[in-house]
Amino acid sequence: MSDSEDGWFADVPSDDPAAAAAAVREGSAAAPATWPERAVAAGFADDEADYYDRLREATTTAARTAVREREGADDRQLVHAVRAMDDCLRVANELAERVAEWAGSTRETAGTGVDYARELAAEGDDGDDGDQREPVVALARRVRDVDDEADALRRHVERTAPEVAPNLAAMAGPVLAARLIALAGGLEALARKPAGTVQVLGAEEALFAHLRGRAPSPKHGVIYAHEAVRGTRPDDRGSAARALAGKLAIAARVDHYSGERKPELDAELADRIERIQARETE
Amino acid sequence: MTLPEGVRRHDFDGEAALATRGPPAYGEPTDGEWRRWDPRRSKLGAMLERGVETGLEGGETVLYLGAAAGTTVGHVADFAGPTYAVEFAARPTRDLLSAADDRENLFPLLKDARKPETYAHVVEPVDVVVQDVATRGQARVALANRRFLRDDGRLLLSVKARSEDVTGDPEAVFDEAVGTLSEGYEIRERRRLEPFHDDHLGVVAAPR
Numbered sequence: 215m216s217d218s219e220d221g222w223f224a225d226v227p228s229d230d231p232a233a234a235a236a237a238v239r240e241g242s243a244a245a246p247a248t249w250p251e252r253a254v255a256a257g258f259a260d261d262e263a264d265y266y267d268r269l270r271e272a273t274t275t276a277a278r279t280a281v282r283e284r285e286g287a288d289d290r291q292l293v294h295a296v297r298a299m300d301d302c303l304r305v306a307n308e309l310a311e312r313v314a315e316w317a318g319s320t321r322e323t324a325g326t327g328v329d330y331a332r333e334l335a336a337e338g339d340d341g342d343d344g345d346q347r348e349p350v351v352a353l354a355r356r357v358r359d360v361d362d363e364a365d366a367l368r369r370h371v372e373r374t375a376p377e378v379a380p381n382l383a384a385m386a387g388p389v390l391a392a393r394l395i396a397l398a399g400g401l402e403a404l405a406r407k408p409a410g411t412v413q414v415l416g417a418e419e420a421l422f423a424h425l426r427g428r429a430p431s432p433k434h435g436v437i438y439a440h441e442a443v444r445g446t447r448p449d450d451r452g453s454a455a456r457a458l459a460g461k462l463a464i465a466a467r468v469d470h471y472s473g474e475r476k477p478e479l480d481a482e483l484a485d486r487i488e489r490i491q492a493r494e495t496e
Numbered sequence: 497m498t499l500p501e502g503v504r505r506h507d508f509d510g511e512a513a514l515a516t517r518g519p520p521a522y523g524e525p526t527d528g529e530w531r532r533w534d535p536r537r538s539k540l541g542a543m544l545e546r547g548v549e550t551g552l553e554g555g556e557t558v559l560y561l562g563a564a565a566g567t568t569v570g571h572v573a574d575f576a577g578p579t580y581a582v583e584f585a586a587r588p589t590r591d592l593l594s595a596a597d598d599r600e601n602l603f604p605l606l607k608d609a610r611k612p613e614t615y616a617h618v619v620e621p622v623d624v625v626v627q628d629v630a631t632r633g634q635a636r637v638a639l640a641n642r643r644f645l646r647d648d649g650r651l652l653l654s655v656k657a658r659s660e661d662v663t664g665d666p667e668a669v670f671d672e673a674v675g676t677l678s679e680g681y682e683i684r685e686r687r688r689l690e691p692f693h694d695d696h697l698g699v700v701a702a703p704r
Binding site: 220221222237238241242243244245246247248249250266267269270273274276277278280281284285290422425426427 | 578586587589590592593596597600601602603604605606613614616617618619620621622643644662663
């Protein structure tokens, strides 16, 4: 908007903070200049102190708006949701272990896992006041709540991932699609990654061990959860993971740059995986 | 080595530590107006702690590249003059904004330090460029931002070896970065920032 000789304040009326913020965000210049002096000389500010006050308002408003826009983007929201879902699952499991261990000390029939915590919470609901106040039962209820929250977040992810990344969600399933976007740091970041990186997202520890020469290269990261990898016999999983990552990378690029749904991508993947799984073992 | 005006060793519960005077920003220990500047959380703090001759006197105009959540740049704004804080990522900029709320001389810019033309229309020529960006090509970023430095200005750079090459020998990475930097700067001092930051090099340089 401003030519390369001008400061951010060049076309901004003194009393228009929105225009000032927009100029900070969108303007450019080849080189810096003594902007405070020039702004005073041009009558934009009364003196240097006034200039800095205006500069501060313009830069903070510009940064705040830009942050809100970027953070509010749908893929950012999806990233938060899937991370929250994984947090809830992890915490529910962890607390459920504690519930099982604790309950096992007073009950002969104590089981394990989130399912048992749910049972115990349900018993507490039916039982008398004494049961309800028992600390281990109260804890079991919290497990149930957190696990319910994980379910609600999963439904949310399943609903929103196809809106954010239709091809990726169709190919990977909404939850895996969301995890890939989260690991890459956004849909654009994922779209810029080469297939080889997509293949090992989530296996960073193994990858760095490999780069330092201490381990074989990881065959797959979170894409292991995909049926195309898990459903292939171990010897061919590397091939399957490579093929899948290649198609996922293309899907992410289509989603980011065009957003149009291309069902033929799914068919190509299904075809590749079928051929890999049909290989004869030698 | 002398500390800049506005920075001093202050006693916090019997322990002398770097401190600046300003509103608390991130839950750091405070004593009256003084707030502790932890060298383990700040590369510039580590440079001061390690006795690097930064040439900082206080009151300078500063361009800070890689401001992140504003931990260090908040301390800088406490003792410096107009302070321009460039950060590329949206999430940490949220915290940077709250540090900027309490500081009249701190100007946050959500910009990419590799593209100086996107903020040259806002930033004036400065006395000091502080750079702490964890991206590949850190020396190139410093060269690209040389245009902001006055002739007698200073670059205070922290190079993170792991950002250039995760497996390479840090000293070799530092030599290469310093070599690139020499295309536009005269190197005044280089010093490793251990024990505060592993595999980081602090560099003081002046524009050629």
